[in-house]
Amino acid sequence: MEQQGLIDPTVQLRLPEAGSEHCPYLGCDLRAGSGQQSVTGVEASDDANSYWRIRGKSDSSCQRGTPVKCGQAIRLTHVNTGKNLHTHHFPSPLSNNQEVSAFGDDGEGDDLDFWIVQCSGSYWEREDAVRFKHVGTEVFLSITGEQYGHPIRGQREVHGMPAANHHNYWKAMEGVFIKPSLDPAKHDEL
16 A cells, blocks of 8 residues: 655644534644643634644654654644643543643653554554544543633633544644655655
8 A cells, every 4th residue: 555645744633523614623822721831623724823743752763754653652742832732630621621731842841742643554644534642641632512712712622531532533634744755865855
């Protein structure tokens, strides 16, 4: 099977809800209950706050253009703030699930920034819907219907849920997809 595209390094993640025009993108905004920056679901595809860089557990183990394996631990770093997608044992403000926040500085955070990519094949393919399971707390990155009021009216709460379900599938919608050359000496990227 030929790979359609590789996820690296910047993507916009969206919840692929069947039959819905209003599928939220993973964004970053406000302050969460724990005092860390909130991660919210936004509907605007042109929202500059909805881009995330995919990184390995350490910079040396994730070369640009390397396919992301199903079962691999990754970090998702918010492009505009440099904070990592993070969760910990703290209740989310609206649903009382587990809070998901953005944490750290310049892509450096802690051990609670790692997520396992769950997908069906060997690698995360460009068109695949995947799940992200948190390494430290074993919750799934999820979004349901809870919406914030003032000051971020209409944005949806992103949280961690203990069970896999239809609320925790994500799909890379836009971004930089790199298909590396078969010849490692040849470098045709601009």
